[in-house]
Amino acid sequence: MGLAVPGPSRAQAAQAALLMGATSAGAASSATAEGRQSAVWRTAEQQQAAFLSTLKSLVEIESGSRDLEGLRTMADEVASRLKALGMDVKTIPTKAPDFHPMLKGAELGPMVYGRKLGKGSNKVLLIAHMDTVYPRGMGAKQPFRIEGDKAYGLGIADDKAGVALILHTVDLLARLGHDDFAELGVLINGDEELGSPGSGPMLTELGSQYDAVLSFEGGGGRADMVRLATSSIAIAELKVTGRASHAGGNPEGGRNAIYELAYQIMKTRHFGDKDKGLKINWTVIEGGGVRNVIPAHASAIADIRSLTNADLAIMEQALREAIKDKLIPDTQIELTFFRSRPAFVPNAASVVLARHAQALFRAIGLPLEIRDRASGGGTDAAYAALRARGGVLESFGLRGFGAHSNDNEYVMIDSIIPRLYLATRMVMDVGAGKVRW
Numbered sequence: 001m002g003l004a005v006p007g008p009s010r011a012q013a014a015q016a017a018l019l020m021g022a023t024s025a026g027a028a029s030s031a032t033a034e035g036r037q038s039a040v041w042r043t044a045e046q047q048q049a050a051f052l053s054t055l056k057s058l059v060e061i062e063s064g065s066r067d068l069e070g071l072r073t074m075a076d077e078v079a080s081r082l083k084a085l086g087m088d089v090k091t092i093p094t095k096a097p098d099f100h101p102m103l104k105g106a107e108l109g110p111m112v113y114g115r116k117l118g119k120g121s122n123k124v125l126l127i128a129h130m131d132t133v134y135p136r137g138m139g140a141k142q143p144f145r146i147e148g149d150k151a152y153g154l155g156i157a158d159d160k161a162g163v164a165l166i167l168h169t170v171d172l173l174a175r176l177g178h179d180d181f182a183e184l185g186v187l188i189n190g191d192e193e194l195g196s197p198g199s200g201p202m203l204t205e206l207g208s209q210y211d212a213v214l215s216f217e218g219g220g221g222r223a224d225m226v227r228l229a230t231s232s233i234a235i236a237e238l239k240v241t242g243r244a245s246h247a248g249g250n251p252e253g254g255r256n257a258i259y260e261l262a263y264q265i266m267k268t269r270h271f272g273d274k275d276k277g278l279k280i281n282w283t284v285i286e287g288g289g290v291r292n293v294i295p296a297h298a299s300a301i302a303d304i305r306s307l308t309n310a311d312l313a314i315m316e317q318a319l320r321e322a323i324k325d326k327l328i329p330d331t332q333i334e335l336t337f338f339r340s341r342p343a344f345v346p347n348a349a350s351v352v353l354a355r356h357a358q359a360l361f362r363a364i365g366l367p368l369e370i371r372d373r374a375s376g377g378g379t380d381a382a383y384a385a386l387r388a389r390g391g392v393l394e395s396f397g398l399r400g401f402g403a404h405s406n407d408n409e410y411v412m413i414d415s416i417i418p419r420l421y422l423a424t425r426m427v428m429d430v431g432a433g434k435v436r437w
């Protein structure tokens with residue numbers, strides 16, 4: 001393509017492409033790209049069949065976030081594979097904090113933490129989650145299958161492929177006899193889809209100990225990407241207490257909690273600021289119970305997103321102000337505002353990691369977009385980045401589609417080898433101290 005472009009020289013075109021983050025113009029075509037001549041690439045190529053078989057095993061274990069039995073089976077599977085790859089492995093029991101508005105101290109899926117020491121200078125941590133948003137039984141409708149260039153299955157994109165990529169990255173490094181890192185760590189949690197209420201503090205602690213944390217959520221749809229930003233998430237709960245009374249005989253004597261709650265929901269539903277990515281959506285509601293009684297209780301839960309942690313305070317303040325104005329003066333309104341997941345705000349080291357990943361992809365003849373604006377999703381990279389000692393980077397998973405939807409979920413088979421190559425090279429380069437910030 002570069003040769004056909006008139007005007008600027010090839011070198012200039014390549015330079016411009018580099019600045020724009022594009023990679024095709026002026027770069028070697030993918031077949032002759034130098035990265036593809038390497039032992040890492042060739043070993044990754046040999047792994048594809050084994051990778052798909054791992055993916056199949058992981059998809060076949062249903063592991064919804066509240067399915068403790070399924071999550072324990074998954075944790076055992078992941079732990080035994082990491083042990084077989086020479087890691088020291090611990091399975092860590094996990095529970096929600098008592099003050100969580102919905103989970104209130106509940107037991108959650110365990111974390112699997114594996115470590116391997118090497119001879120190099122830096123510590124690298126790979127993270128992914130094994131829980132899904134789907135309850136037990138749905139797997140039968142979306143079994144693992146390969147059709148054309150796609151592998152389908154429930155939870156395959158979010159985030160079984162991420163777990164499989166980590167297992168095979170550790171495997172690839174072992175096959176290459178590579179131990180030029182101070183430590184290679186793996187943390188797989190089982191409560192991510194709940195907001196990581198149990199594993200979040202551990203992720204933050206590990207982020208403060210490792211030189212780099214790579215998080216393996218999905219790596220894009222049509223185009224490959226890595227992320228330098230994810231949203232902050234909060235949960236608001238409104239509880240209204242009114243007064244019960246007979247709906248036929250004495251409705252005036254009651255104070256309708258549902259009316260008051262509806263008033264508050266309608267008033268607050270457009271709160272936020274588009275430019276700041278600050279938004280609220282009321283998603284769960286409960287109230288009343290008996291047809292002929294004026295309801296004394298009603299409650300609702302809202303999902304709140306923001307690009308920064310600080311902006312959540314604006315939303316909390318606005319809600320606290322809003323509930324002072326009531327439709328029915330002698331009802332009581334209680335607001336709980338729970339900060340669930342922080343926003344991922346990258347530091348300078350994270351930006352360096354992203355550029356390095358882009359350069360590695362360029363060397364295998366592929367573009368890699370760096371996304372530095374969050375689009376509403378929240379991930380565990382944010383917990384790892386809160387007190388990060390080094391860099392944190394998100395979206396090391398496969399390209400795919402259909403996470404959290406009713407559509408069939410799939411991953412792109414042609415992204416397996418490039419993504420295995422990328423993760424392996426990132427561990428090698430960061431572990432050996434070749435990436436500096």
Ligand SMILES: [Zn+2]
Pocket residue numbers: 129158159192217
């Ligand atoms: Zn996920």
